[in-house]
Amino acid sequence: MCQIDSQMEQQTVLNPEKPVRGDVGFISSLPSKVEKSLAVPPTSENGKKKRVQRAAKLKQCKMDARREQWLAQVSGKGRKSESxxxxxxxxxxxxxxxxxxxxxxxxxxxxxxxxxxEGSEDSRHKPPVESSPSKAMGQEWSDGQFHNHLGSFSQDIKHSLCQHHEHEAACSNEPAKHSVERRSEQKPSTIQRYDTQGTWSASDTSFSQSNSSQMSSSSEDENEVDDWETVADALHVQATVEDMKPTKPIDHCLSSDGTLHLKSSSSIDADKCILKPESKYRPGNCGSRTRADAGRAWRPDDLSRPETLPRLSKQHSFPLQSGSLWATSHGTIWGLPPPPSHCPICTEELDTTDSSFVPCSCGFRLCLFCHHRILIGDGRCPGCRKSYNTEAASKLSRACSVRPRV
Amino acid sequence: MASRARLFKEYKEVQREKTADSDIQLICDENNIYRWTAHIKGPADTPYQEGVFQLSINVPEQYPLVPPQVRFVTKIFHPNVHFKTGEICLDILKTAWSPAWTLQSVCRAIIALMSHPEPDSPLNCDCGNLLRSGDHRGYRSMARMYTRLAAVPNILH
Structure with a gap:
């Protein structure tokens, strides 16, 4: 899988005027890749073409299976995961x-x-600067030197970014995807050879992490959302500071696409934290997503909001954003008084679960422990002295006349 | 432990509102938070006015899921208070107890009971019979007498 992906990336890079992938992360990887290809002449690819082709076909089978899984997952999750x-x-x-x-x-x-x-050979012979950018990101990450190349390649990044963005917006349906994959298979790519395994694994890790975090944020837990917002704010501040200096070209070109902008800035953020490649990569990734999720980036009335965004990110990011806002700002929409901070029975602090627990129609709140203890006992609400299971009891009494009293 | 935490909270509340409710003075035993003493003033326009009645409050471990045990230490002539033991017949101290109640609210309920005796469920049958027979004057004089004998400080001293 990793190899195929890298091949695809390379392919994309080779044909800069028609970028295949709209991937945002791809952008950040551009500069490092350029260096890669420069270091290694593209002609070395030809010799191993057939061998790689076979291997690629095998992997294609795996990819197909994986794609099926993905489709199922994505359809289940909605478009959030997609974003x-x-x-x-x-x-x-x-x-x-x-x-x-x-x-x-x-x-x-x-x-x-x-x-x-036309075949990948043509594209392969193109200048390495053009072709290389996308592949080496992982390695760069692993090396932790991404920021070194950032300045010199920012211009290239800019171009490729724009292209990618356009492509991303308009890009792909199922057949197109297949073709892309096939193409990438046919081409033996230097990427798979040169990119370290660590790179891909690192990116995979970050992906899974981001995915999980996405899931958690979509769970609409208020606390979690708050946490993410704070994280996003912190990252945003950092990003703005960063934007002042070397990343300016990137930001400029990115202004056409919000997602891209987020990505690049976040990746730059990641550069700042100098740690392992994975840890470096993660914060940026999370930060960018968080910012998008927090509703900061693209509101429907944003002037700079690209027209292409609605199809890709509006559908998933919008409901999420509105949902979180709704959850945070309308905590007491049900007309109940705000929950007390402490259980009136045991005086223990009410956690979020307890706060959302309203066992009785009278609105008397208490912690789950006390509620359980009361249920073991007489089972009456401390606030109104009505039996907690009045409804259930009345239904029961109607059914078998166990408890006539309501 | 829940009862202890709850009682601590009530203790703080009592300390904070000591001046707020002058009719009720709740004192926690220095060594045992489950033993309290309350001093309540007899409500006005009752035979118990001018009297200060001492209550002993025994808080069970299961509190507040079960009611505290409250009894009059000071002698009182009241249909719902046992004349010898000081036991109080009050629904909220028995079946109508709610964990949402506090010691303070219990004392308030007892003051209300002093204002509104319930002769139909008497613990002091003599007092209850007086009221049920309509001898309110007899009841008032008896109650006032015992109040002055047992509960009025300046007479005690």
């Missing part, structure tokens, strides 16, 4: 790509297919 995926690094696996592909326009498809037919 998360799209925000991912280029090393991310095909699920994300599939998502993008689903949005492809026919024109894009034609381009892709034509590219595919």
């Amino acid at each position: 998360c995926d799209s925000s991912h690094s280029s090393s991310q696996d095909d699920g994300e790509e599939k998502e993008l592909l689903l949005q492809a326009s026919p024109r894009e498809l034609d381009i892709i297919t034509s590219v595919n037919k």
